[in-house]
Amino acid sequence: MTEIQEPRAVVVALTDVAVHRRTTGQEVILDGITWTVRSGEHWALLGANGAGKSTLLRLAGAVMYPTAGTVEVLGDRLGRVDMRELRARVGLVSAAQKVPLDATAHTIVLTGATGTVQPLWRKYDAATRERAHVLLAELGCKELADRRFGDCSGGQRARILICRALMADPSLLLLDEPFNALDLPSREDLVDALHRLAADRAGLATVTVTHHVEELPPSTTHAFLLKEGRELASGPVDGVLTQDNMTVCFGRPIRVSRHDGRWYARSGR
Template identity: 85%
Template sequence: MDETRKPRAVVALREVAVHRRTTGQEIVLDGINWRVGPGEHWALLGANGAGKTTLLRLIGAVMYPTTGTVEVLGDRLGRIDMRELRARVGLVSAAQKVPLDATAHTVVLTGATGTVAPLWGKYDTATRERAHVLLAELGCKELAERRFSDCSGGQRARILICRALMADPSLLLLDEPFNALDLPSREDLVDSLCQLAADRAHLATVTVTHHLEELPPSTSHAYLLREGRELASGPADSVLTAQNMTLCFGRPVHVARHDGRWYARSGR
């Protein structure tokens, strides 16, 4: 496609670097160039300390780069109120603060206001109904009146996705959503992410994970980080190879794909 005819990028990073000044100008990220388009589903992988969290914080409008430019949803960091931009980006993280004793429906409602506690005066009938619709879409309809603290890890992950979708974002960031899930919960979440990709053609997602087995078949692209620099990026099939994964994690890795899913194991 002609570059001038490409749809506007959801995320665009150009020559981005991040230096951690508190530790003597340590370079956390360097020379990062990345474009995420509408409807693309990216996996972000790398060893611990590779810079994944920092990169996610940049595109989540939580921090500024030291050098380079970061554009999210058409707005450049430094030229827009970060709070306003964050309200248009969906984030799912196990570290998110939500009212644990509230029902799943109430937790989802808080996504409409971007608050920890519900602001009941802000939720009209349409907003409340939208929360129910999203719970049904993610296979959590029966959990609407269950306390969030009583839900399983997999159920919580899907409820948090519903919460993130309340603002109808064009970009959804998933920060290790499979962390500590058992096998059935992982597979339920994989199915939900596939359905989400099928139902929302223009939604772009970025999923941080350590395990190829967690990637849904809807994953279209992958970005590999090694020591703060891009190792490889592009279509998932060309990036998630044994050679690239071996370089990324610093030990032999065998990669296979079956029925649209990736599998990896360390070699001897």
């Protein structure tokens, strides 16, 4: 007898969303976006520069409101909920995040428990401090606990910031170009860390903004291609990251292949 699986919970739901630039009210950043992310799904968000990827991620992270349409994050609709409280339930990792470079990796992770830049020492009990150590070990950074964040490599910093985002035990983790400026070994360390994270946390949903399919871990389940603010294709990853879709998305012939669960792309010219 076939076991019937329960439908996964909806984590993010955008319905007919549009975003216009505020200064003019005319320039369209996003238009007609309908998108659903469910628990346990791992999405890749790709598109050329200016396609609207960062704006879409800001909507999913409850950082901004749409010009039109509805956005629901973790069951709450933007405009009907305290955005600060909602953001506290979403994990966000971005190279642009401001954290004290002279603080240790363990301290940086601790600040994720309070959602602050500087540590609030009185807020961190023994269990919270131990949780920070556990997360560093989970992401392969145990030996970095006492190292200054500023002395860590780009790949190490990315993994430490993921630990920080996980301190609040979010159901949704948003990764805004986490591979930016990483060398090859650092990129592979981060790919491995994200793959393990997906395996260890069955209910966690992730959305990763990237320019390169080579940066996607094998655990990627879905992909969303944006072109000039509109959806070009979205859904299960194998049906989206095709040669035809990527060629249209980036405006030049692109060959896509997959080996050992990883994707590779190169221009056909």
